[in-house]
Amino acid sequence: MAATAVSVKDLVKCFGDLRVLDNVSFDVEESSLTTIVGFSGCGKSTLLNVLAGIETTTSGIAEVSSSKNLSARLGYVFQSPRLLPWLTIEQNLVFVRPDAVDEATHLERVHKYLEMVGLKNVRHKFPYQLSGGMQQRAGIARALCIEPAVLLMDEPFSHLDEITAGGMREEMLRIWQETRRTILFVTHDMQEAVELGDRLIMLDYHGRIFVDIKIDLPRPRNLTDRVFIEFYSDVVRHLQAMQTIRAEELAALGVS
Amino acid sequence: MTATAINPSQIPSATRARRFAQAMKGFLISPRWLFVIIALVVWQTYAVFRNSRLIPTPVKVGATMWRILTSGIFFEQLAASMTRILIGFSLAMILGTIIGILMGSRKSYDQFFKAMVILGLALPGLIYALICVMFFGISILAPVTAILAGSYPFVVINVAEGVKSLDKDLIDMSRSYKIGRGKIVRQVILPSLLPFILAAIRNGFAIAWKICTLVEVFGAVSGVGYMIKNSFDQYAVYGIVAWALMFGGVMLLIEYGLLVPAERYLARWRPKVKQVI
Amino acid sequence: MSVAVNVSPNSTSLAASKRFAKSFKGIIFHKGWLAILMVLVIWQIISFFLGGRGLVPSPARTAATMWGVLASGEFFVQLGDSLVRLLIGFVLAMTLGMIVGVLMGSRWFWNEFFKDIVILGLSLPGLVYALLSVVIFGTKLLAPVMAILFASYPFIAVNIREGVKALDKDLLDMTQAYKIGKWKVVQQVIIPSLLPHILAAIRTGFTIAWKASVLTEVFGATSGIGYMIRFNFQMFAVRGILAWSLLFGGVMILIEYGILVPAERHFARWRPQILEEV
Numbered sequence: 001m002a003a004t005a006v007s008v009k010d011l012v013k014c015f016g017d018l019r020v021l022d023n024v025s026f027d028v029e030e031s032s033l034t035t036i037v038g039f040s041g042c043g044k045s046t047l048l049n050v051l052a053g054i055e056t057t058t059s060g061i062a063e064v065s066s067s068k069n070l071s072a073r074l075g076y077v078f079q080s081p082r083l084l085p086w087l088t089i090e091q092n093l094v095f096v097r098p099d100a101v102d103e104a105t106h107l108e109r110v111h112k113y114l115e116m117v118g119l120k121n122v123r124h125k126f127p128y129q130l131s132g133g134m135q136q137r138a139g140i141a142r143a144l145c146i147e148p149a150v151l152l153m154d155e156p157f158s159h160l161d162e163i164t165a166g167g168m169r170e171e172m173l174r175i176w177q178e179t180r181r182t183i184l185f186v187t188h189d190m191q192e193a194v195e196l197g198d199r200l201i202m203l204d205y206h207g208r209i210f211v212d213i214k215i216d217l218p219r220p221r222n223l224t225d226r227v228f229i230e231f232y233s234d235v236v237r238h239l240q241a242m243q244t245i246r247a248e249e250l251a252a253l254g255v256s
Numbered sequence: 257m258t259a260t261a262i263n264p265s266q267i268p269s270a271t272r273a274r275r276f277a278q279a280m281k282g283f284l285i286s287p288r289w290l291f292v293i294i295a296l297v298v299w300q301t302y303a304v305f306r307n308s309r310l311i312p313t314p315v316k317v318g319a320t321m322w323r324i325l326t327s328g329i330f331f332e333q334l335a336a337s338m339t340r341i342l343i344g345f346s347l348a349m350i351l352g353t354i355i356g357i358l359m360g361s362r363k364s365y366d367q368f369f370k371a372m373v374i375l376g377l378a379l380p381g382l383i384y385a386l387i388c389v390m391f392f393g394i395s396i397l398a399p400v401t402a403i404l405a406g407s408y409p410f411v412v413i414n415v416a417e418g419v420k421s422l423d424k425d426l427i428d429m430s431r432s433y434k435i436g437r438g439k440i441v442r443q444v445i446l447p448s449l450l451p452f453i454l455a456a457i458r459n460g461f462a463i464a465w466k467i468c469t470l471v472e473v474f475g476a477v478s479g480v481g482y483m484i485k486n487s488f489d490q491y492a493v494y495g496i497v498a499w500a501l502m503f504g505g506v507m508l509l510i511e512y513g514l515l516v517p518a519e520r521y522l523a524r525w526r527p528k529v530k531q532v533i
Numbered sequence: 534m535s536v537a538v539n540v541s542p543n544s545t546s547l548a549a550s551k552r553f554a555k556s557f558k559g560i561i562f563h564k565g566w567l568a569i570l571m572v573l574v575i576w577q578i579i580s581f582f583l584g585g586r587g588l589v590p591s592p593a594r595t596a597a598t599m600w601g602v603l604a605s606g607e608f609f610v611q612l613g614d615s616l617v618r619l620l621i622g623f624v625l626a627m628t629l630g631m632i633v634g635v636l637m638g639s640r641w642f643w644n645e646f647f648k649d650i651v652i653l654g655l656s657l658p659g660l661v662y663a664l665l666s667v668v669i670f671g672t673k674l675l676a677p678v679m680a681i682l683f684a685s686y687p688f689i690a691v692n693i694r695e696g697v698k699a700l701d702k703d704l705l706d707m708t709q710a711y712k713i714g715k716w717k718v719v720q721q722v723i724i725p726s727l728l729p730h731i732l733a734a735i736r737t738g739f740t741i742a743w744k745a746s747v748l749t750e751v752f753g754a755t756s757g758i759g760y761m762i763r764f765n766f767q768m769f770a771v772r773g774i775l776a777w778s779l780l781f782g783g784v785m786i787l788i789e790y791g792i793l794v795p796a797e798r799h800f801a802r803w804r805p806q807i808l809e810e811v
Binding site: 380496 | 563564565566588589642643645646647649650653656658667743744751759766774778786
C-alpha cells in the first residue's frame with residue numbers, strides 16, 4: 001500500500017449561494033495519476049484551486065502531504081500557459097524558485113527539466129516567440145522544476161490542436177514514468193481521461209463524486225485495443241446515466 | 257431548454273421602472289457626492305480661514321455663476337465663441353479628413369505628411385493663437401485660422417487610422433458579389449469609417465474650443481475667453497473660476513451628452529468599445 | 534544570472550553597419566522632407582509678397598534669429614529656467630496621478646470618488662490653471678508648479694488606472710499557487726505589467742505639462758521660454774515668437790521621440806506587437 005499524497009475529506013466549496021463542490025472525499029496514492037472529469041462548471045478547476053491555496057474551502061479538508069524527502073510543494077499547470085510575458089522561458093522557471101532551494105540548485109533543476117521537455121535551446125526566447133504547444137511545455141517544465149510532491153494539471157492540452165495534444169500526452173506519460181510524481185489531471189475529455197489515468201473520478205452537476213473507478217489497463221495504451229474500447233464504453237455508460245438523472249431532476253423542477 | 261435570452265421589448269414596464277429606479281439610486285448613492293461635499297467643505301473652510309480676495313468662497317463663485325447665467329451674458333458670449341469654434345472646426349474637419357484619407361490609403365502620402373502632423377500635434381495652441389492674433393487682429397479670421405491649424409492634426413490621425421483599418425477582405429467580398437461602387441461606399445466603407453470620424457470630431461473639438469479660448473484671451477472683444485481675460489485683469493479669481501467652470505461644463509455636456517453616445521451608437525457592432533473613463 | 538544574447542539574428546558588425554546605413558538612407562530620402570521643403574518654399578513666397586510689413590518674416594530671417602538665440606546662449610539660460618519648473622511640477626503631478634490612478638484602478642469606490650474631478654480636469658484648458666495660479670501665486674515658482682500639477686495629473690491618473698485594471702488576474706493566481714512572496718510579485722509581476730502604462734502616462738502627462746508651463750510663463754514670469762514668447766508678442770516680433778517656439782518645440786519633440794518613445798518600446802519588447810502611433 002503506497003502512501004497518501006493528497007487527501008480530500010468532506011470538502012464543500014460555495015460561491016455565494018452556488019455550491020460547486022459538495023462533500024467531496026478521496027485520497028490519492030503517491031506516484032499515481034488520477035484523472036478528474038466532469039462538465040464545464042462542475043467545480044473541477046475549483047477543486048485544484050482549493051488544493052493550490054488560490055481558493056479557500058467553505059468546509060472540509062483538502063491537503064497535500066508527502067512521505068518522501070519532498071516538502072509538500074505543488075506544481076500547477078494551467079489551461080493557458082500563464083507565463084510572465086516579459087520574462088524569457090528560463091527566467092519564468094527561475095521566477096518560481098521556492099525559498100528553501102538555493103539559486104544554484106534551482107538553476108540546475110531548471111536546465112534539467114527544460115531539457116526533459118525539449119526546450120533547452122529556446123530558453124532565452126520570450127513566450128510570444130514560441131508556439132502554443134511549446135508554451136504549454138514551458139508551463140509543465142515550470143511545474144516540474146520546483147520538484148513538487150503533487151502536480152496539478154487543469155486541462156493543459158485543451159487549447160492545443162489534436163495532433164499536438166496527442167504528442168504532448170505521450171510526452172507527459174514519459175515524464176510521469178521518469179519522475180514518478182503524483183499527478184491530478186483535470187479534463188472534460190473522457191477519452192483523454194481513460195487514456196492517461198490510473199484512476200478516474202467523475203463529478204456530477206452538483207459537484208459530488210458520481211463515479212470513482214480504477215483503470216487497470218496495461219500501458220502503453222492503444223486506443224484501438226478491444227480492452228480499451230470496452231473500458232471506455234463503460235465510462236460512457238456512466239456518463240449517460242448521469243445525464244438521465246440530470247434530465248429527470250430538471251423535469252422535476254418543472255423546467256422544460 | 258430554458259429561455260435565457262430576454263428580448264428587451266418583452267420586459268414588463270414594472271421591471272423597466274424598477275430598473276430605472278435602481279439606476280437612479282446608483283447615481284444618487286455614489287461616492288462621487290462624497291467627493292463633491294468634501295471638496296466644497298475644504299474649499300469653503302480654507303477660503304474663510306485665509307480671508308483673501310484671491311481665494312473666493314464656493315458660495316461666491318456659485319453666486320457669480322448664477323448672475324452670469326440669469327443676466328443672459330453667458331449665452332451671449334457662448335454664442336460668440338461657439339460661432340468661431342464651429343466655423344474653424346468645420347474647416348479643420350474638411351482639411352483633416354482629406355489629409356487623413358490620403359495618409360491612410362497611400363504609404364507615400366503617409367510619409368509626406370507625417371512630419372508636419374507630428375509637429376502640429378506637438379506645438380502648443382498658444383503659438384497658433386499668438387501668431388494669428390498678430391496677423392489678423394480682432395477679426396474672426398484669427399480664431400478660425402488658429403483653430404484650423406491647431407485641431408486639424410488630431411482629425412488627421414483618427415481618420416488615417418480609420419482608413420488603415422478598413423477591411424480589405426470585406427471589400428473583396430462585396431466585389432465578388434458584384435455590388436456596385438456606390439453601394440460599397442455607402443454600406444461597407446462609410447460604416448467602418450464612421451466611428452473613427454466621430455472620434456476625430458471628439459478629439460478635434462476638445463482642442464478647438466481650448467484654442468478658441470486662447471485666441472479670445474489675446475485678441476478679441478467678445479467670447480468666453482475674453483471674459484476670462486477680463487476677470488484675470490481685475491484679479492477676480494471668482495470670475496475666472498465661474499466662467500471656466502461654466503464653459504467647461506457646456507463642453508463636457510456636448511462631449512458626454514452628444515459625441516460619446518453618438519460614437520458608442522455608431523460603434524455598437526464592434527465587440528468592445530474602448531472606454532477611456 | 535544568464536543574459537539573453539541570442540535574440541538578434543545578424544549581429545556581425547558588418548551587418549549592423551549595413552543596417553545603420555540603410556536606416557540613415559531612409560531618413561535622408563524620407564518624403565517628410567519634401568513636405569517641409571514645400572512649406573518653407575510657400576512661406577518664403579508669402580513673406581516675399583508681404584515682406585514689407587514685417588509681419589511675415591522669411592524662413593531665412595527666422596532661422597537667423599534662431600541661430601542668434603542659440604549662439605548667444607540665451608536659449609539655454611531660458612530653457613534651464615523652464616525645465617526646472619517643468620520637472621518640479623511634473624514630478625508632483627506624477628506622484629499625485631499615480632496615487633489617484635492606482636486607487637481608481639483597484640477599487641470601485643475610489644473610481645466613483647475621483648471620476649468627476651478627473652474628467653473635469655481632463656477637459657479644462659491649461660489656460661485656466663495658468664491664469665488662476667498666476668493670480669494666486671504671482672511670479673513665484675509655485676505658480677507654474679501648481680499649474681503643471683493640476684493640468685497634467687488627470688492624464689497620468691487615467692493611464693495608470695487603465696494599467697491597474699489591465700493587471701492579469703490569472704498571473705496573480707499563478708504566483709499564489711507557486712507561493713511566491715509578495716515583494717517578488719510586486720517586483721516581477723505587477724511593476725513589469727504596469728511599466729508600459731506608466732511610460733504612456735509620462736509621455737502624455739509630459740506633453741500637457743510643458744504646454745501648461747509655457748502658458749504660465751506667458752502670463753506671469755520674468756524668465757523662461759514662455760516669458761520670451763510673450764516678450765516677443767508685445768514687441769510684435771513674429772520671428773521671435775517663431776524662433777523661440779520652434780526651438781522649444783524641437784527640444785520637446787527630441788525628449789519625446791528621443792527618450793520617451795524608445796523607452797516605451799524597450800520596456801514593451803516582450804510584446805508580440807508594438808502599437809505604433811503617429
